[in-house]
Amino acid sequence: MNVQAPLLARDAARPKAKFRPPAVHQVRVEGFFGPRIDAIAATTAHTLLDRCIAAGMLDQVDPDRPNPGLKIPFQTGNDTVTTQMFWDSDFGKSIETAAYALSRKPDPALEARVDEVVEAYGRLQDENGYLNSWYQRIEPGRRWTNLRDCHELYDAGHMMEGAVAYFHATGKRRLLDIMAGYADHIASVFGPGEGQKRGYCGHPEIELALVRLARATGERRYLDLARFFVDERGAAPHYFDEEARARGRDPQDYHFEDHRYTQSHEPVRAQRHVVGHAVRAAYLYSGMADVSTEYGDETLKPALEALWGHLTEKNLYVTGGFGPSAHNEGLTFDYDLPNETAYAETCAAVALVFWANRMLGLGPDRAYGDVMERALYNGALVGLSLDGTRFFYDNPLESRGAHHRWRWHRCPCCPPNIARLVASVGTYAYGEAEREIAVHLYCEGVADLETAGTKVRIRQETRYPFEGRVALTVEPEAPADWTLSLRLPGWSSAIAVSVNGEAVEVGAHEEKGYLRLTRRWAAGDRVELDIDMPVERLHARPEIGADQGRVALQRGPLVYCLEEADNGAHLNSVLLTPESAFRCEEASDLGGATVLVTQGLREIGADGAALYAPTAPMREAASLRAVPYYAWDNRAEGEMLVWVRQEGAR
């Protein structure tokens, strides 16, 4: 059963809101993402619960079970796991994934499993509303003593997101009520009032979750709490320092050295550089963008825009991944984008999709839509195997053959994160506003939206992202005047559009990279886009040393890579030439993905054992096959390379 949100009138909670994403169940996705979502519904959603429970999470949550206590790395089946203080977040994201799976396809067994977990949480919850399995069962008596390191509010946020999704998918209020109760408790503990804590979480997440909770429940107080956390962050005296002293610790004794790691080094409105842990950063900025949208708060915009520019102009991989360093799982210095050692955590690309999507709350702008699409199809989607059973945590752009997908991870944040993103991808495709519907992503499917006081069904027919033709049929319940805004992807320089067969002069209607079609839309109106989708060879700025003399292949939103499975070993001995022409083929071994076939050169090293010799390698013609980056490591193990050598000044 799907339930329409919100419960209360929307506008109560959004005085100046502009664009909001539709709920997941409003969009039925087929085409490219359809089989991926089906795999999640059929497999991944169960797998996530299996692995969470095998690791002992349910034992930790359920007060009726023996307390498993703290477990340092131990084996369960084929996996090595460790008790983590953020396990509730993994359950939260797994429940969220299960919810989207249930939106996709009824599955009583899955629903029963989720209900079991929900009931355990219900039994665990304190009378005052508090709910955190780590602090209630593993480390009792320490609540709210270490917000900097211990993910306490972060856990709450993910459980809230799970609760909203599960409510939307099933109509069951139990978890939503549990988490609303916890949110109320949090609002009593944290705030500007006397006796309240002026703290916030070391790992942002609850900010955006509270906005979702507010939107689902219509309760403005959750928005206010989100805004409080955003506003307090980085204020002096620094909460984390005071808190450390209260624990009897020296605030300087901090593994991550300073508060940039948690983006609390200065008030958020003063921030201009993306720093610290990548996922935290993008979650925080997502929450900031939500607050800015919901309150029409213009004072957050200069920070948001500067942070966006800093990330996308100086610190983003071509895959839409970011955060090159394993040490802090995050940022280092500008243009530090090494390929083989790229951390580029799956969760960071997922979080960037969230952030970009929230930036679109302020209105359609290709600057955000293009990056959202890049991160989604490449840096995020690569995190999930084609069959939905295995996961990447870090995502290098080059591998010498030893980088492979995990069944699970000691820090299991990425598996449910990429699963929930893919299973809810429809929500990222659209934005609904007062008298406007924005189409941010193209994908075969049907969306039931609302604008100008009427319900509007939009049907997309397309083989996107493998082909650039998209036909949109607009079916409002009643004719009305509103604007349909269609993203004109920045990677295409030739886009033809027609409405009901009549060509539209694209340039005349373009605004910030969106084609804005304002008219009285009536049932059966048909918009056709023909987005030219050539194979592009991308060159990197000279500051990115590792990519010089190399190109990344991109077609449409997809970044490509070479794999050893297709091209043999020693991928750095392979060259493209300016003359290399590309042929698109459908790859039956990769779920029908379009792959690129071309002729290049291969260098053959001189004979002999010498590591280094004055003899240049010989060259011979070579057939090369590039596959979408998201699809790599789904076949035989081997090398992988995104940035391919190319010679010649073109």
Added chain:
Amino acid sequence: MNVQAPLLARDAARPKAKFRPPAVHQVRVEGFFGPRIDAIAATTAHTLLDRCIAAGMLDQVDPDRPNPGLKIPFQTGNDTVTTQMFWDSDFGKSIETAAYALSRKPDPALEARVDEVVEAYGRLQDENGYLNSWYQRIEPGRRWTNLRDCHELYDAGHMMEGAVAYFHATGKRRLLDIMAGYADHIASVFGPGEGQKRGYCGHPEIELALVRLARATGERRYLDLARFFVDERGAAPHYFDEEARARGRDPQDYHFEDHRYTQSHEPVRAQRHVVGHAVRAAYLYSGMADVSTEYGDETLKPALEALWGHLTEKNLYVTGGFGPSAHNEGLTFDYDLPNETAYAETCAAVALVFWANRMLGLGPDRAYGDVMERALYNGALVGLSLDGTRFFYDNPLESRGAHHRWRWHRCPCCPPNIARLVASVGTYAYGEAEREIAVHLYCEGVADLETAGTKVRIRQETRYPFEGRVALTVEPEAPADWTLSLRLPGWSSAIAVSVNGEAVEVGAHEEKGYLRLTRRWAAGDRVELDIDMPVERLHARPEIGADQGRVALQRGPLVYCLEEADNGAHLNSVLLTPESAFRCEEASDLGGATVLVTQGLREIGADGAALYAPTAPMREAASLRAVPYYAWDNRAEGEMLVWVRQEGAR
């Protein structure tokens, strides 16, 4: 005062010895290394003692001073230091450096400072001979409880090396006697007898040091102890495991996971792959080679030769550095030779010089001489600034501008290690045998050697390594029949040799890459070599992905690099072409080093803020200047690059 070693008849201690290096004071080095040694004598030798004492080492050693206790990172002047359990080793190497400085040039003040340290050690030494400032003053009661991690025998080894050098340089026996006494104590504690420990050090070093002590004192028992340590290593049951259990610890609870880190994973004779910590590895293999030489032990040769092949054919940087990983300061997997993240510790290249030199104890062989020269002139020498005041610890082959020399280091092993190597470089240039003298390295200077029962002075006149002409004058005290073996560097394909003006047919007298000239040598005999020294562009095997499409420039033994100071920023936007011709110039800003000047191309990125764009960069002609790798980071800070892009199949 220089004292001729050894004290006892040589042959007592070397039943089947072949080639031994001369003592440092036997070789007076000028030319290329002369000014470097002068800088060490004038500056570095003092600086090392200054920094050791400023860090508190003398306070730790001297029982008459207040015990400074354990200090976690603290500031002294401009340096951050930490008490290290291996501080004695740093004193040992600093004393060794001071000794070579005193061999170079009398310096009563320096000698007095060393004497002060020696006296402190004398006061510290236990009645039973034991001597270790960590275990006597910082962690008393724990002697010989953790050989795996705590460097106890390693400390002893470096102090022994310092003692031998100081005795040779000054004739003073005090430290030699102290360390001989300690060696005797160690021999009583360790050994195969009942009640003795069958242990060995987690960080090899004492093995080679005991051989030096045996050679200096003529005492065979020190050789026997070295052989014991070599023979026991890796035997079952594993000593480190037993020792951990005796400490009440789980042997599995080990940061470095397994015994490969300490090269004790299997008996040394079974070892075929260079693994673990790089410096430990090469020190161990040095000790093994010494033992093999001294005992004529052929059973060590298969391991030594396989290990040598594994290092030089699969794991050596073109600079002669090795050990790519910071995590274990050592080896990872074959062909893992990343440039920017190369650890390639200065000490590892120094240790490789030691190992290669010990392999030459088995007889002249270019396989060892060439690598010794490569490591010496590049990966090791780079560790010391031209003025002798600053040091590199890790040595990447590419830097984006943030890698700079240290005044000091928390782990101050490299500064005295590279200083003692350079100050003693003469000893690596020659090998003396029964009826043969081998010349391994060419450098202006005079050596006083001995063979065939007569003293032989060899004078080299040359601008090597900047020019390939070398004139050797042989001055035996009495004419005698013996062989003069001259290394024919493998990097040269055209070497002309004459004896007293008469051309020698090189091929007819070559053996393992050495020209072996056997004759009755008489005073005034003159050998002239003309070693062709073209600029070579080295290509790397295809397994080394990062180097493909690139060349390393080498001329003679010197590997070159580009620096931002000469070539501007964005060194990866610079290309060589097959047509690029090189001109040699003398660089006044780099101590007269020969630099390479050529024409190449520079790419200029497209305008705009985009990180990635389909527009290929423009190209323009560019003058390029490459400088010896050892000389980088002696001018303005900036980028550096060894492997330079080159296009075209040549």
